[in-house]
Amino acid sequence: MSVKVVSKVEIPALVEKRQKQILHAAIELYGRQGYHVTTIREVAQRAKVSVGLIYQYVHDKEDVLYLALNEVLDSYQREIPPALQGLDDPMERFCAAVRAYGHVIDARIDATVLVYRETKWLRRARRDVIKQKEAMTNKLISDCVEDCVREGLFDAVDVELLTYQIVMFCHAWALKAWHFRGRMSIDEYVDRGLKLMLDPLVTREGARHWKRICAAPAEPRSKPPAGKSARRA
Amino acid sequence: MSVKVVSKVEIPALVEKRQKQILHAAIELYGRQGYHVTTIREVAQRAKVSVGLIYQYVHDKEDVLYLALNEVLDSYQREIPPALQGLDDPMERFCAAVRAYGHVIDARIDATVLVYRETKWLRRARRDVIKQKEAMTNKLISDCVEDCVREGLFDAVDVELLTYQIVMFCHAWALKAWHFRGRMSIDEYVDRGLKLMLDPLVTREGARHWKRICAAPAEPRSKPPAGKSARRA
Amino acid sequence: MSVKVVSKVEIPALVEKRQKQILHAAIELYGRQGYHVTTIREVAQRAKVSVGLIYQYVHDKEDVLYLALNEVLDSYQREIPPALQGLDDPMERFCAAVRAYGHVIDARIDATVLVYRETKWLRRARRDVIKQKEAMTNKLISDCVEDCVREGLFDAVDVELLTYQIVMFCHAWALKAWHFRGRMSIDEYVDRGLKLMLDPLVTREGARHWKRICAAPAEPRSKPPAGKSARRA
Amino acid sequence: MSVKVVSKVEIPALVEKRQKQILHAAIELYGRQGYHVTTIREVAQRAKVSVGLIYQYVHDKEDVLYLALNEVLDSYQREIPPALQGLDDPMERFCAAVRAYGHVIDARIDATVLVYRETKWLRRARRDVIKQKEAMTNKLISDCVEDCVREGLFDAVDVELLTYQIVMFCHAWALKAWHFRGRMSIDEYVDRGLKLMLDPLVTREGARHWKRICAAPAEPRSKPPAGKSARRA
DNA sequence: GATGAATGAGCGTTCATTCAT
């Protein structure tokens, strides 16, 4: 596949080791200064290898970016599931997943922003791989949501959108770090976020307004709000 | 201030006209291909001026980026308020603001992503200006939220976080366009999002689990954050 | 056509001037050190321009080679015909052509070898242009040969091969310069060559012309062409 | 001497074997793609050895070129003399020599051009060796010419120049292959060339020999002699 | 004020050569 990074070296263990060396240097540098601004020479220096060596494990600079972004996405996949181990209660699993996601991101804020900022420079097929990996991470969350719905802990909400809400909430910790950092800890952030999303925030009076606004239009293309309003009332 | 873009030309009207010409070309190009990849020559070509001319209205390439990002942020500020005009009901205003924000973003998806992607390359002081303008847009939303709270339509929620939640929701339409585009219209997106955020999604049973996990947290929607330390401990 | 060298500059006079500047430096350098060994920086230096300038008049290094080789071939085409002006006698024209060719080559030995050595690096279509230009130069010779045949000065020889024989004879002055240089002058070389090639194949009528042109040289050891032409006829 | 290629390996038989392996790969590759364009890695690959191994039998890349060019020149020396064995008539020997030369060149067109193209990159002393080897090949021809003159078969022609004429004639088969290839066979080329060059300068006595040889020409090793005698007749 | 030709620092990449295994 044109998606794969091809190395001129044939010893797999060495390839893995070297690519890791390179990609960690790259994540650090790309995260801090940006992909385009960072030269291959800098990556080599930070990885403590020669320029030439990099080109034995990578075909071009885009390969390095691809390796770096992949690693970031993989790290999510690697670190979230363990946080759910041993937990049975769907709600508990859900909260743990969100918290774990938040923590992974908090541990690698620059890397998370990096994915947002630089994925664009990958060629189509690789961008798709990255997106698919992101989708896999999202799945970790949406599975939890679905479990909660199945067990009757959540209403039959808009799972798709809720998942994206939660994902964006986690990403926001990185994307808006300049705002949140210093204002609170990642744990407080997650707590407040979960509360906000899970606790109903509209008052009885508010619900009335809301209904009026959405009154008839409710239907356009939207869901069957039928049962819900009943429960709410 | 070092924040301002200084032009060598002294006729203000001309400066404004030329800078607009330049920045529109830049937004288009930077949005589509990225800032670093786009050359000044390309910007000049698209703006139908000479390279030299650009440097009479701008000191360097970063200036062009600054001009471009500024314009994007300004456009939010310009286009959202009119959508609220004539509306009195706080809830209605809130919904209208969110919808307007969604529409502005939908109309300039690339430009919105551009801000996320390229703000980093501005020097500190200018990055701060951009962030402040973003804060001003956020204020448009948070004001509505606060009005709702004040009028008792919303619980005394976590305004700060709710605002960010809503802002991220709108931005997600651009940031995750590859996912949402084609799946629904911006209007449906806003409708579903508002419903998700304003409608309580947790069932009674769910609330019990939630309470157990969060320890004391008490009632359905109120928030005495007291319990937090307990939970963490 | 993909054969043409495209310049970013649009003033034709300037393009011509600059390309000339570049190509003369290139001919000199490529001729002396070879195409692959010569860097663009060296060409720039010798042409007394900056590296960047070269790339405004040329798309890549191959363009420079193409320009250089073209110029060499063109110079043949430019300098041989004038040597024939005013001459009517076919034999005289023939000799003048060979001599002129020899002189052009003598004046640009390195350049001539350059064509042999480096044409290969041009892409197909351009190599064909070069070959066609060489064919045009050959035509200058073969036309003379044909005139001589038509006027009965030469036997009805193998024109194609004779032309190539003569062309190679001229080229050999450059290709084997290390042998001939110092051993004789280009004029002596041409004289001896013409004698070697013509003396015999010339008809009785041709011999008379030949004698007139070469003054005395006459019959040293030469030819009992008597029987031959008979034989050939 | 700095002319010799020094190997780090001390077993002469091995050195010879390996160098042969290397130089054959090199001739093929250099002939097809050129010396500067071909990497040592490519040579190693084609010779089915490692890069490192090459550097145990060769000091640097120029050594490889030297080895390659030497082999080409040596092959002439190796293959022409046998073609003269058993032939006594000077004219016959002469023709056989030319034909043999033509055939060697035809068998290795690329290699012949290679010598012209790449000899220049050798350092002085080695270039001289190559030239000397070329002179030895020329001697094979000039000896034949001189024999013909001595025996009164040729006029007392310009031996030096005639030799070069003949050599260039043979080389032209390779240098102008793009012209001749497809137009005729090497045998026809040689026949026509000999006719062009000898026919005239041959003495009456020589003509008799010449006729005898080309008569039924059955001999050498040559191609469809059928049409030839016809043409010649 | 407007133009675009000219500059040259700096980048991605290659490849001859070395040397530990």
Added chain:
DNA sequence: GATGAATGAACGCTCATTCAT
């Protein structure tokens, strides 16, 4: 003796910026 991973100097080329016109 044989291997091929590692090195880093050096090249082709780009592009932000300047400045004479």
